[in-house]
Amino acid sequence: MKRPAILALTLLLTGCSLWGPEGGPGGGTGATGPANPPAARPVTAVTGPDGVQRITIQATDTLQFQPSLIRAHPGVIDITVHNTGVTPHTFTLPALPTAGIDNLNGGQTRTIHLTITRPGHYAFQCAYHATNGMHGELDIS
Amino acid sequence: MSPAPTRTTVTRTALRRAAALVMLLLVLAGVAPGSASAHTVSGVGATNFKTVLTGITPSVPGLTLRVIENGSRLELRNTTPAEVTVDGYVGEPYARVGPAGTYLNDNSPATYVNADRYGRTAVPAWVDAKATPKWRKISDAPLLRWHDHRIHWMLPTMPPAVARFPADFHRISTWTITLHYGGQQLSAAGELDWVPGPNPDGWLILIVLLVVWTGFGLPSLSHRWVAAALAVLIGVDVTHSTLIAAAAAGGFVAAFAADNVIQLGCWAVAAAGFFLLAQRKTSGVWVATGAAALIAVASGVTDMPTLWRSSAPLAGPLWLERLLVVATVGIGFGLVLALPLWLRAERFKAAQLPGEPAADEPAATQPGERVSRRGVLTAGGLAGLGGLGAGAALTSGSSPTPRANPAPVPLGRTAVPFHGQHQAGIITPARPQARMWIAAFDLAPHTDRAALTALLRRWTDAAAQLTQGLPYGTDDLIAAGSGPASLTVTVGVGPSLFGKAGLPLPARPAALTPLPAFPGEHLDPARSDGDLGVLICADDALVVFHAAHTLQRLTGGTAVLRWQMSGFNRTPGAGTDDNATARNLMGQLDGTNNPKPADPAFTGHVFATGPTWMNGGSYLVIRRIRMLLDQWDTLPVTTQEQVIGRRKDNGAPLSGGTEFTPANYGQTSPSGHPTIPVHAHIRMSTPAFNNGATILRRGYSYTADNGDAGLLFMAWQADPRTGFTPIQRRLITGADALSPFIRHETSALFAMPAGTPPGGYLAQTLLES
Numbered sequence: 001m002k003r004p005a006i007l008a009l010t011l012l013l014t015g016c017s018l019w020g021p022e023g024g025p026g027g028g029t030g031a032t033g034p035a036n037p038p039a040a041r042p043v044t045a046v047t048g049p050d051g052v053q054r055i056t057i058q059a060t061d062t063l064q065f066q067p068s069l070i071r072a073h074p075g076v077i078d079i080t081v082h083n084t085g086v087t088p089h090t091f092t093l094p095a096l097p098t099a100g101i102d103n104l105n106g107g108q109t110r111t112i113h114l115t116i117t118r119p120g121h122y123a124f125q126c127a128y129h130a131t132n133g134m135h136g137e138l139d140i141s
Numbered sequence: 142m143s144p145a146p147t148r149t150t151v152t153r154t155a156l157r158r159a160a161a162l163v164m165l166l167l168v169l170a171g172v173a174p175g176s177a178s179a180h181t182v183s184g185v186g187a188t189n190f191k192t193v194l195t196g197i198t199p200s201v202p203g204l205t206l207r208v209i210e211n212g213s214r215l216e217l218r219n220t221t222p223a224e225v226t227v228d229g230y231v232g233e234p235y236a237r238v239g240p241a242g243t244y245l246n247d248n249s250p251a252t253y254v255n256a257d258r259y260g261r262t263a264v265p266a267w268v269d270a271k272a273t274p275k276w277r278k279i280s281d282a283p284l285l286r287w288h289d290h291r292i293h294w295m296l297p298t299m300p301p302a303v304a305r306f307p308a309d310f311h312r313i314s315t316w317t318i319t320l321h322y323g324g325q326q327l328s329a330a331g332e333l334d335w336v337p338g339p340n341p342d343g344w345l346i347l348i349v350l351l352v353v354w355t356g357f358g359l360p361s362l363s364h365r366w367v368a369a370a371l372a373v374l375i376g377v378d379v380t381h382s383t384l385i386a387a388a389a390a391g392g393f394v395a396a397f398a399a400d401n402v403i404q405l406g407c408w409a410v411a412a413a414g415f416f417l418l419a420q421r422k423t424s425g426v427w428v429a430t431g432a433a434a435l436i437a438v439a440s441g442v443t444d445m446p447t448l449w450r451s452s453a454p455l456a457g458p459l460w461l462e463r464l465l466v467v468a469t470v471g472i473g474f475g476l477v478l479a480l481p482l483w484l485r486a487e488r489f490k491a492a493q494l495p496g497e498p499a500a501d502e503p504a505a506t507q508p509g510e511r512v513s514r515r516g517v518l519t520a521g522g523l524a525g526l527g528g529l530g531a532g533a534a535l536t537s538g539s540s541p542t543p544r545a546n547p548a549p550v551p552l553g554r555t556a557v558p559f560h561g562q563h564q565a566g567i568i569t570p571a572r573p574q575a576r577m578w579i580a581a582f583d584l585a586p587h588t589d590r591a592a593l594t595a596l597l598r599r600w601t602d603a604a605a606q607l608t609q610g611l612p613y614g615t616d617d618l619i620a621a622g623s624g625p626a627s628l629t630v631t632v633g634v635g636p637s638l639f640g641k642a643g644l645p646l647p648a649r650p651a652a653l654t655p656l657p658a659f660p661g662e663h664l665d666p667a668r669s670d671g672d673l674g675v676l677i678c679a680d681d682a683l684v685v686f687h688a689a690h691t692l693q694r695l696t697g698g699t700a701v702l703r704w705q706m707s708g709f710n711r712t713p714g715a716g717t718d719d720n721a722t723a724r725n726l727m728g729q730l731d732g733t734n735n736p737k738p739a740d741p742a743f744t745g746h747v748f749a750t751g752p753t754w755m756n757g758g759s760y761l762v763i764r765r766i767r768m769l770l771d772q773w774d775t776l777p778v779t780t781q782e783q784v785i786g787r788r789k790d791n792g793a794p795l796s797g798g799t800e801f802t803p804a805n806y807g808q809t810s811p812s813g814h815p816t817i818p819v820h821a822h823i824r825m826s827t828p829a830f831n832n833g834a835t836i837l838r839r840g841y842s843y844t845a846d847n848g849d850a851g852l853l854f855m856a857w858q859a860d861p862r863t864g865f866t867p868i869q870r871r872l873i874t875g876a877d878a879l880s881p882f883i884r885h886e887t888s889a890l891f892a893m894p895a896g897t898p899p900g901g902y903l904a905q906t907l908l909e910s
Binding site for chain 2 (some may be wrong): 058106
């Protein structure tokens with residue numbers, strides 16, 4: 001006869017899974033991002049035998065570019081963006097407004113060819129998710 | 142009446158239902174993470190994220206932009222004569238809003254991405270933000286609502302800063318949306334913040350209290366309270382769901398229907414529960430509990446984050462939303478907790494009343510406690526309308542009644558309520574108890590009103606305790622180990638009390654005038670009349686003696702015993718059918734033609750309406766009627782039946798039918814004689830030939846030395862002048878055929894005052910007049 005009460009209590013306790021990413025009282029039990037996000041490690045584009053530098057960036061459903069910090073030298077750079085999730089993204093370079101990818105649906109892959117001669121920090125972002133932290137930087141040196 | 146279910150059947154039924162309820166909860170547990178998720182508006186429920194629009198620069202009168210649905214969408218309204226264009230994410234035109242209506246650019250990825258709160262859509266491959274816009278009209282109204290992903294948090298995980306310090310305020314981002322109006326560029330700017338919610342501990346404690354209060358309070362109460370609790374729960378849930386759906390911008394009905402699929406199902410189940418509860422069926426408690434459990438999970442637990450988050454979508458203040466959620470969880474799980482306790486109480490009741498219906502039969506009730514179907518439905522409707530108001534009513538209206546001490550045997554555990562409109566022992570319990578003691582007391586000389594008042598107060602206090610199985614004063618332990626065994630103590634005053642103890646003779650009601658002398662009677666004055674009358678009945682002789690002895694001791698010299706008599710009736714459980722009419726010592730079924738509590742005139746026949754102290758009281762005529770059994774036994778059964786007018790074996794009137802078939806006094810046999818003889822006892826005593834004079838007979842048999850046996854005839858009535866007196870006069874003048882076989886030896890008349898409320902005492906309004 002006590003079963004329903006026990007069950008109800010169990011439901012109450014497992015209810016946390018119903019409460020979404022913001023979690024239970026105190027924000028404790030829900031899924032959270034990394035507590036201490038590791039500082040982004042720069043990745044250098046690989047120069048091929050044809051002299052073209054190549055790099056592949058993954059755009060994820062956790063609204064991140066991986067890697068988000070790219071190093072390259074002035075010259076021709078092929079950036080391949082692979083959307084690993086289901087959410088559409090863009091790959092937008094505000095400094096080079098015509099060069100980016102306006103929309104990349106989930107599962108799609110697209111490559112852009114950039115020719116950059118001037119060294120500097122070129123920011124890129126997903127236009128949809130920039131306010132959610134989906135951005136990165138291309139360092140040309 | 143179907144036979145009472147055995148304990149095994151009851152248990153098996155309960156187990157089957159418990160299994161069904163557990164299944165239901167398991168299914169629910171499986172479904173819950175999917176469709177039974179929290180109430181949301183456009184995908185947003187309770188959250189700590191807060192989207193703020195700081196303003197549009199420059200501002201344009203008639204052009205309004207606002208954040209709606211707790212940050213889920215933006216709403217742009219343009220009542221100016223010119224058109225406004227909203228930019229998409231990469232600077233392309235996304236939407237046009239103006240006098241001509243509202244258009245979306247099918248070449249803008251925003252058209253697709255903005256359709257979903259989390260942007261989980263696909264943009265068609267041909268879409269090209271840089272190409273010429275492909276405008277498509279979506280509405281004639283100059284109004285656009287869209288999920289702009291720049292304004293809210295898109296991730297299923299928390300921002301790192303929030304994850305590290307969830308209790309702190311964080312500015313997550315600032316956002317800008319560009320609009321174009323009349324060749325001018327407008328900039329709408331705002332912020333996305335993390336605003337920590339309040340500490341929910343107070344609300345959580347309130348939930349626990351509500352669960353405990355509902356869970357432990359309800360089982361001791363009637364079906365009516367389970368129905369009321371369910372009605373409050375439904376009322377709260379309807380209010381809750383309605384206020385949330387009302388927060389959706391546009392399309393209340395669609396928002397309500399989409400967000401309350403499970404709730405609508407629950408309300409349908411609850412309606413079935415109300416129907417069954419109105420019929421006082423135990424299954425109604427199960428259905429009500431099932432519905433309550435579903436609602437508590439679907440609308441309560443899933444929405445609990447509202448208690449510790451800083452915002453929630455609701456067309457009303459946030460405290461109201463929190464209160465509604467607390468009530469949903471508290472009452473819902475309280476009902477679930479109440480179920481096993483309720484079932485235990487039901488089994489307890491079923492064990493107490495072996496002949497009473499149990500399980501799925503309507504439960505045993507006291508008259509007046511029966512709950513009408515309309516009453517339940519009205520309660521449901523009112524709660525639906527009133528919601529919390531009804532909750533408040535429930536809070537103030539219910540207090541669990543104290544229970545009697547459990548005792549070793551079920552028969553002994555039964556307690557008859559002492560307090561009430563009428564004294565117990567007149568029509569309660571429904572079946573007269575097995576044992577009875579009646580006595581008259583005379584006031585000691587020079588007793589004043591204060592002493593009489595003190596005596597009645599002592600008797601009242603003792604009766605209130607003993608009838609509930611509780612000790613009073615220094616217990617003599619005579620009935621230790623026994624329960625109340627349906628003990629009733631009924632106390633009244635005789636005609637001779639007036640003129641004593643400061644009660645003037647004119648204060649005596651006319652109905653309490655001493656009975657007239659009837660021709661041919663030789664009454665024993667020493668065993669008749671008396672100033673005070675005490676009637677004690679119970680299903681056990683020790684319990685009766687204990688109560689009688691206690692009350693006698695309590696007289697303390699104020700009153701002295703004048704006479705006492707003891708009687709007996711069929712012991713509960715001794716009969717094949719305890720509800721059948723019992724037999725007297727002549728072997729006749731006695732009491733067949735008694736007025737039934739269901740008769741509309743019943744109360745008018747049995748209970749007086751005045752003076753104040755007798756409003757709800759009743760007059761008792763007690764007569765010791767000796768049966769001359771030696772003579773009676775010489776008669777053949779057919780002659781005995783002619784004397785009474787009924788068959789001896791089954792009590793049917795001689796005019797035919799069964800026990801309760803009305804007698805046909807006009808019927809004649811083929812030889813021309815009335816089938817019910819002219820002097821038959823039932824013809825003489827029937828109300829039909831006595832101007833409707835009606836009495837409630839509740840007599841007991843007695844035996845004494847030397848073959849002395851008979852009936853302690855007791856008749857209850859609103860007024861003996863229209864009850865016992867005319868009937869008795871007619872029995873004598875009409876030469877009742879039974880008269881030669883019986884002899885009235887004693888007689889007394891007592892006015893048994895109305896019942897007492899807790900804290901009062903018997904005859905209080907008489908003595909304080």
